[in-house]
Amino acid sequence: MESALEEIEFLALSENRVEVLRLLADDRHTRGELAAATGASQATLGRILGDFEDRSWIRREDGEYAATATGRLVAEGFTDLLEILETEGELRDVVRYLPTHAMDVDLRRLADATVTTPSQTRPNAPVQRVLDLLGDADEIRVFSHAFNEQSIAQIRDRVVDGGAAFRGVFSRSAVDALADDAALRERFGSLLAADDAAVRVREEGIPLAATVADGTVHLLLRDENGVLRASVDTDDPAVRSWAQDTFDHYWRTATPLDAAEFSD
Known part of the structure; x- marks a missing residue:
């Protein structure tokens, strides 16, 4: 046999x-x-x-x-x-950067995901990918341990000028770093002042950087030194459900950020 x-x-x-x-x-x-x-x-x-x-x-x-x-x-x-x-073939080059410890998702749900990596001609390709997704999004949710200057600008434009709704949960370290940058502080302050924008701060930290633009979940992947290595995005229903549940958890365990802190 x-x-x-x-x-x-x-x-x-x-x-x-x-x-x-x-x-x-x-x-x-x-x-x-x-x-x-x-x-x-x-x-x-x-x-x-x-x-x-x-x-x-x-x-x-x-x-x-x-x-x-x-x-x-x-x-x-x-x-x-x-x-x-x-x-596995799709994720082989980026799996080491995936925050699998914080993702309660079967990796098979990423079978049709879009993987974007930097190149010599497009070193900012992973960030550009999320900017493209944010460009026409009506509902934006973010939970992250860091801010991206270009993403903040895009979100601010979508909310202030495009009528999008924004909710974000960020780690305390990310907020403190933002407050120390005058240009980012001003831009972020104008976002916070918008009627349909709300941000909360999580003292316990957030181990990944995720953006949900309408029905698409986007993850920015960095190495242990903080170097941007890739991004992964998908509209898979199971990944969307995980992202929404994770956002809700972080939102509940965070405190509102006072817009007055960024008004100067």
Whole structure:
């Protein structure tokens, strides 16, 4: 009897095998339909279907093929493995910077995320990505351990001039650093004075930098030295739910920031 690893290798060595099993796990198909869907020759299909029948992964009824219960199980498991490896490939270069200790999210939910990294020609690409998301957002939520000057300017413009609503929770260290910068202090003060803007300060700190622009969650990723390495953003429902729950928690455990502190 072949080992599980040998069975995985058997499937992985042929895209046609993977596709035929997936098709038959979804629905019944004739041999002609399988040929049209995969582009495989009749000889290749014959070998694939014979191998699958030998493993009891499929059965033939009235000229059609269908996956058995174990065939569907194998198809589902192999599809999950492919999705995991595809996600790993997308995140491989940035996973070391992801604040996974603070993210109660299955990394598979980031399979379709947009990963933005700096380059020689676009060193500010991760920040520009969040600026693009903020550009037409109507509802903005931020929880972060740091301020970004460009993001503050974009949020201020959206709230003061564009009618957006803003809520932010920041660590005490971020607020103190902002207060020491005259230009940022003035810009942030004008944001705080807006009718639909509110900011709270969390003394316990916040271990990540997240922006929720309408339905998109954006994370700025920095290394242990604070150097910007990448950003990740997604509109996945599970990630949005996590971000909203996390924001709500930080909001409840923070205190309002008095706009008068930034009015001078």
